[in-house]
Amino acid sequence: MNLNPADSTTLSAANPKRADATRPPLPSYPPKTEQPAPVPGVASVTHLTNKLAEYLTPSELKKVKEAYRFSDEKHLGQMRKSGEPYISHPIAVAEICADWKLDAQAIMAALLHDVMEDQDVAKDELIERFGAPVASLVDGLSKLDKIEFQTQVEAQAENFRKMLLAMARDVRVILVKLADRLHNMRTLGAMDPSKRRRIARETMDVYVPIAHRLGLNNIYRELQDLSFSHLHPLRYRTLGKAVKAARGNRREVVGKILEAVKNTLVATGIPAEVYGREKTLFGIYRKMRNKHLSFSQVLDVYGFRIVVDSFANCYVALGTLHALYKPMPGKFKDYIAIPKLNGYQSLHTTLIGPYGTPVEFQIRTADMHRVAESGVAAHWLYKDNEGNLTDLQQRTHAWLQSLLDIQKQTGDSAEFLEHVKVDLFPDSVYVFTPKSKIISLPRGATALDFAYTIHTDIGDHAIESIINHEHQPLRTELRNGDIVEIVSDPDSRPSPTWLSFVRTGKARSAIRHHLRTINRSESVELGQQLLAQALTAHNLSPELPQLLADRLLKESSARSLEELYADIGVGKRMATLVARHIFGLAENATGTAPAINAQGELLPSKLDPVVINGSEGSAVHLAQCCLPIPGDSMYGHFRRDQGLTVHAADCDLAKRQRSKEPERWIEVVWSGEINRRFDCRIKVLVHNEKGALARVAAEIGESDANIVYVVMDDEKDGSMQQIRFTIQVEDRVHLARLMRNVRALPSVARILRERS
Known part of the structure; x- marks a missing residue:
């Protein structure tokens, strides 16, 4: 199976004298024979040198040859799992x-x-021999195997953090890393199955989304299939x-569509090239899985790409196809x-x-096609057309800069990777600022995400949003085309509850950073109380x-007791587990035997309740x-970086x-x-009068009682109305008295406290 499906055969060339005739030819379509994943033989340095001679100076x-000789010398005697000399891998990359x-x-x-x-x-040796820029690139690509990590997950997270930050400073790091991963995936068959x-x-989890985010669609599709x-x-x-098997059956349909499209575009006078395109195996599999289809039900295995000569002709070609x-x-x-x-x-x-078959068409110009296939790499691949890539470069730079912002606000590597992975997935929603600037956000993003995308200070002080000229809460999910404005208050501060509905990594890291710093004294005090109990x-x-205390700090990796208390206060560490750790250290120091069960496990002790007054911040x-x-x-629930969440x-x-x-x-x-009041929800069913x-x-x-929010819902038969209130009361006794008074009204059929 051809694992680089995008690509396709030149099926028609209505205008051979194109300005972009230097564009590399697209691969043939359909593939003549099924092929396994490409497994290159021993890489040839001569072949590499010939490629480089086309565009590098002597x-x-x-x-480059000096770097090759150095690498060859260092890897001498080292072999890959496949049995090839190790130097074949760097050459292939x-x-x-x-x-x-x-x-x-x-x-x-x-x-x-x-x-x-x-x-x-x-x-230092690389700096001396090849210069600081090359050494920095190699350092960004190197793993951190010599550092001891608690877990494999932590080690992987730190490796990704280092690589992504190096990428933020120089995008060539990730381009080389993706090339490295692509060759490793092509030769993965030599490894054991696990x-x-x-x-x-x-x-699939990290490198595929990065390739997609940088517009490297050829690499993206091949990595997916591999x-x-x-x-x-x-x-x-x-x-x-x-x-x-399906290729032969569908060839007649594809040929008929191709001929009709080609003739129609020629008759309309649109210079164009038409390419057939077969979906990747993973693309077909994902569609079957997501839509619960059998293979025979996936009708659009084939599609067509039309490359025209101008921006305007994209829309003319679209109209021509819709008429056909x-x-x-x-x-x-x-x-x-x-x-x-x-x-x-x-x-x-x-x-x-024909025959009722759905067929997808993609219409673009030659410049758009270059960016679509090569993404940020097009900056090097087509240097004479740099002006056409300005928007892409700006978007990429903004995203890479956001990685540095997230790093500054993030506590550890696992958290950093969590934030970044959120932003790597491509499904997006596009909204507008009041001045008609387009802002791209991940699908499911809220007005608060929008606020943090504009600026961290706007997000930190946001109190509500105005969406399409209507006031809406910050948790409102945005839709394509929304016009969004943020209302802020200098006295407003981020709340831990915001973490439950923000979608972007930048918003999440900014909120957590604020909770760790601005509210540190409160967290320290709470953590100290919890640990004491x-x-x-x-x-x-x-x-x-x-x-x-010294032994505890050494084994817990905390820099001070204050940091340990703060971690407990925000839920990053659990007081009961820290206490049991201290219990174990004390037992080792004194020789006193701890209480254990028949299985040899430390018996937990029941903790005294935590006392709150509702104004702890x-x-x-x-x-x-x-x-x-x-x-x-009530019960309290500890969640990472969200302190204590209290539930009924x-x-x-x-x-x-x-x-x-x-x-x-x-x-x-x-x-x-x-000495304060608390929000509470009630639901009232009234006669529709x-x-x-x-x-x-x-x-x-x-x-x-004070009314904070009210909304009315019609019942199906129209004879009753349901009214939901959010009110502020002093306590449960106050609420019971209020409900008795409301229930006594003649128009009220039922009243109850609403829990969700």
Whole structure:
């Protein structure tokens, strides 16, 4: 099976004298025979040199040859799993980079990319021999194997963090890294099955999204198919055979469509080239899985790409196609007017072809095609057309800069990778600022994400949004075409609850950064209280001896007790687990035997309830699902970087979560001194009659409660109306009195407290 499906045969050339005649030819279509994943033989340095001689100067070529000799010397005697000399791998990586026409420094880094990691070559030696830029590229590509990590996950996260930050400073790092990963995936068959699956999963989760984000569509598609072939080899082979068998059956339909499109474009006078395009095996598999289809139901295995000579002719060609075949409703996308985040531009339309077959067409100019296939690499590949890539370069630069911003605000490598992976997935929504500037956000992004995308200060002080000239809460999910404006207040601060609905990595990292810094004193105080209670439950003094404190800090990797308390206060560490750790250290120091069960496990102790008054700040917040009020029985839930979330004991969500992770829950009680009011939701069913809402609202006011929010829903038969209120009350007794008063109204049929 051809694993680089985009690509296709020149099926028609209406205008051979094109200005972009230097564009590399697209591969043939359909493939003549099924082929396995490409497995290159021993790479030839002569072949690499011939490629480089086409665009490098003699002096640059001399430096590249010096880098090759150095790498060859360092890797002498080292073999790959396949039995090839190891130097064949750096040469193959350099060849892929040469296809993009990367500069001499990047080619040298490709040849040297493993010498620091595998051969203990110091960075200073590389600086001395090849210069600081090359050494920095190699350093960014090197893993961190010599640092001891607690887990494989932590090590991987730190490797990705280093690589992505190096990429943010110089995009050539990730281009070389993607070339390295591509060659490793092409030769992955030499590895054992478990390692193949692990590397394929890592490729699919991280490298495929990065390739897509940078617009490297050829690499993106090949990495997807290669990963698929190693993750699900049986499905891959079965699907490959099905596609091969289907080619002959569908050739007549494809030929008929091709001939009709070619003749129509020629008759209209549009200079164009038409290419057939076969979907990747992974693309077909994903469609079958997501839409629960059999292979025979996936009709659009084939598509067509039309490359025209001008921007205007893209739309003329679109109109011509719509006149030839009927378009499918809802299947037209204009990525020219609003490009994708990775700079991709094309018109997409799906038409009903002969025999009722849906056929997808992509229409673009030659410049758009270059960017669509090569992404940021087009900057090197087509240097004479730099002006056409300005928007793409700006978008890429903005995203790379956001990586540096996230790094500054992120606590650890795992968290950094979590934030970055959120932004790597390509499904996007496009909204407008009041001045008509287009902002691209991930699908599911909210108004608060928009605020943080504009500027961190705007996000930190946001209080509400105005979407399409209507006031909306910050958690409102944005849709394509929304016009968004943010209302801010200098006194407003981020809340831990914001983390539950923001979508972008930048927003999430900024909120967490604020919670760690601005609210640090509150978190330290709460953490100290929680740890003291946990230690007391283990019959230990809250005052830690210096020797015990030093051992605890060393083993927990905290820099100070204050940092340890802050981590406990924001939920990053659990007081009960820290207390048990201290208990173990104390037992080792004193020789006292701990309480254990028959299985040899340390017996947990019941902790005293945490006392709250509702005004602790962001270190403690009340769950929005149940909105507990004084008088309710409660439990607190520790979540990473969100402090203590307090739920009512009868909250369904809390019950489910407590059954899954009981160790993260603690009993909470209200303080006897409370001097504020609390939000609470009630639902009132009233007869559909004039003035019903006014009478209920008036009675709530008479009951000394404040109305925060109200919404009305019609019942199906129209005889009743359901009114939902969010009100502020003092406690459970106050709420009961209010509900009795409202229930006494003649127009009220039912009233109850709403939990979700």
